[in-house]
Amino acid sequence: xxxxxxxxxxxxxxxxxxxxxxxxxxxxxxxxxxxxxxxxxxxxxxxxxxxxxxxxxxxxxxxxxxxxxxxxxxxxxxxxxxxxxxxxxxxxxxxxxxxxxxxxxxxxxxxxxxxxxxxxxxxxxxxxxxxxxxxxxxxxxxxxxxxxxxxxxxxxxxxxxxxxxxxxxxxxxxxxxxxxxxxxxxxxxxxxxxxxxxxxxxxxxxxxxxxxxxxxxxxxxxxxxxxxxxxxxxxxxxxxxxxxxxxxxxxxxxxxxxxxxxxxxxxxxxxxxxxxxxxxxxxxxxxxxxxxxxxxxxxxxxxxxxxxxxxxxxxxxxxxxxxxxxxxxxxxxxxxxxxxxxxxxxxxxxxxxxxxxxxxxxxxxxxxxxxxxxxxxxxxxxxxxxxxxxxxxxxxxxxxxxxxxxxxxxxxxxxxxxxxx
Numbered sequence: 001x002x003x004x005x006x007x008x009x010x011x012x013x014x015x016x017x018x019x020x021x022x023x024x025x026x027x028x029x030x031x032x033x034x035x036x037x038x039x040x041x042x043x044x045x046x047x048x049x050x051x052x053x054x055x056x057x058x059x060x061x062x063x064x065x066x067x068x069x070x071x072x073x074x075x076x077x078x079x080x081x082x083x084x085x086x087x088x089x090x091x092x093x094x095x096x097x098x099x100x101x102x103x104x105x106x107x108x109x110x111x112x113x114x115x116x117x118x119x120x121x122x123x124x125x126x127x128x129x130x131x132x133x134x135x136x137x138x139x140x141x142x143x144x145x146x147x148x149x150x151x152x153x154x155x156x157x158x159x160x161x162x163x164x165x166x167x168x169x170x171x172x173x174x175x176x177x178x179x180x181x182x183x184x185x186x187x188x189x190x191x192x193x194x195x196x197x198x199x200x201x202x203x204x205x206x207x208x209x210x211x212x213x214x215x216x217x218x219x220x221x222x223x224x225x226x227x228x229x230x231x232x233x234x235x236x237x238x239x240x241x242x243x244x245x246x247x248x249x250x251x252x253x254x255x256x257x258x259x260x261x262x263x264x265x266x267x268x269x270x271x272x273x274x275x276x277x278x279x280x281x282x283x284x285x286x287x288x289x290x291x292x293x294x295x296x297x298x299x300x301x302x303x304x305x306x307x308x309x310x311x312x313x314x315x316x317x318x319x320x321x322x323x324x325x326x327x328x329x330x331x332x333x334x335x336x337x338x339x340x341x342x343x344x345x346x347x348x349x350x351x352x353x354x355x356x357x358x359x360x361x362x363x364x365x366x367x368x369x370x371x372x373x374x375x376x377x378x379x380x381x382x383x384x385x386x387x388x389x390x391x392x393x394x395x396x397x398x399x400x401x402x403x404x405x406x407x408x409x410x411x412x413x414x415x416x417x418x419x420x421x
Contacts, residue, residue, distance in 0.1 A: 001032040002122050003103040005095035007049055012087040026051045027134050031122040032106050045110040050127035062110040079104060153177060163187045170194055186210055198223020205231040213237035221245035235259055244354055247271040258282055267355055270294030287373050290399040300382035310375035310397035312415055320368050327368045334364035357401035360411055365403035373397040
C-alpha cells in the first residue's frame with residue numbers, strides 16, 4: 001500500500017521543551033509493509049515515509065501504535081495520523097482523495113493487527129527519485145522530437161505549452177489534467193476541438209494561435225469554460241463564424257480573433273460584460289452587431305476589415321402587416337423575460353428568440369423588423385482604438401433594428417434634424 005502526497009511531521013514533545021515542533025511540508029511516498037524478512041509476524045507492519053532528502057525513509061511501527069485519525073478534511077485530500085510512540089503527528093495533504101481513503105483504511109487494519117493478510121503490502125525500500133520530486137506545475141514542449149509518446153503528462157500541471165509539434169488533434173491525455181489553468185497549443189495543425197476541453201474546469205487561458213481551426217464547438221460554450229475561461233486566442237485560423245452561444249463565455253477578458261475569415265462577430269457580443277481587450281483585425285467583417293455598443297473595452301483592434309459605408313437611408317425591411325401571432329408571442333416572451341427552452345417550445349423557436357433584436361424604443365423584435373446600419377465612433381466603446389483603415393478613421397458601421405415603421409421614421413426625423421443643425 002503506497003500513497004504519494006505532501007507530508008509534514010509534527011513532534012508533539014518539542015513545544016514543551018520550548019522548541020519548534022513543526023517541520024516543512026515535503027513531497028513524500030508513504031508505504032505500509034513488512035521488514036525484508038517476509039516470515040516476520042503481522043506485528044512487523046510498519047509505515048515508511050520517504051522524501052527527496054531522505055529517500056531511504058523513516059520507519060514507524062503501526063500495530064497498536066496509532067492514537068487517533070483526524071479525517072475532517074479527507075474530502076480535500078487532507079488527514080492526520082497521530083502516533084503514540086514516537087509522539088508525532090503525520091499531517092498529509094495534496095493527496096488523491098480515493099487513494100488517501102484506501103491508505104487510511106489500511107493503516108487502521110495494520111493498527112488493529114486484524115485481516116492483515118488481505119492488505120496490499122509494499123516493500124519497505126528506498127523511494128525512486130521521481131516519486132518524491134516536487135509536483136511539476138509547468139511544462140513546455142517546443143518540438144516534435146520532445147513530444148511524449150509513451151509517458152503521460154504530469155498530473156499536477158497547471159501550465160502546458162505544446163507548440164510546433166504538428167499536432168492535428170488535441171491529445172486526450174491533456175484533458176485529464178484537472179488542475180490545468182493555461183493550455184497553449186499554438187503553431188500546430190489542429191482542425192477541430194473536442195468538446196471534452198470543457199471538462200477542464202480550472203482552464204483560464206486557451207491559446208490556439210496559428211492552427212487550422214474551422215469552427216469553435218457550440219458545446220464548448222455551454223461547458224464549465226463559462227465560469228473559468230478569461231483569455232482565448234483563436235487568431236490565425238480558418239474561422240468564418242462563431243456559434244450563437246459563444247457569448248455564454250461570460251468571464252472572457254481578452255479575446256483574439258485576428259487573421260481569420262470571420263464574416264460577422266457574435267450577435268450578442270455585448271453580453272461579454274468583462275471583456276476588456278478585443279482584436280479582430282484582418283477578417284471579412286462588413287458591419288458590427290447592434291449589441292457591440294454595450295461593450296466597455298480598454299483596447300480594440302479592427303484594422304483591415306472591409307467595412308461598408310454606413311447609410312441610414314439604405315435599409316432592409318422584414319416587416320409583416322399585420323404582425324403574425326408567432327411574432328407577437330415571441331416579442332412578449334423576450335420583453336417579459338419569460339424563461340424558455342427546448343423543453344417548452346420547439347428548438348427552432350428557441351434559436352429565433354436567442355437572436356431577437358432590440359429596437360430604439362426598447363421593445364424587442366424577432367422576425368419582423370427594419371434593419372439599417374449607422375456609423376459609430378469606436379472610442380465610445382473603447383479607451384484605445386487601433387485605426388480601422390489607413391486613412392486614420394476610428395468609425396465603423398453598426399447594425400440598427402426597428403420594430404415598426406413608426407420607430408424607423410422617428411429615427412430618420414432625428415437624423416434630419418441633426419443634419420439641419
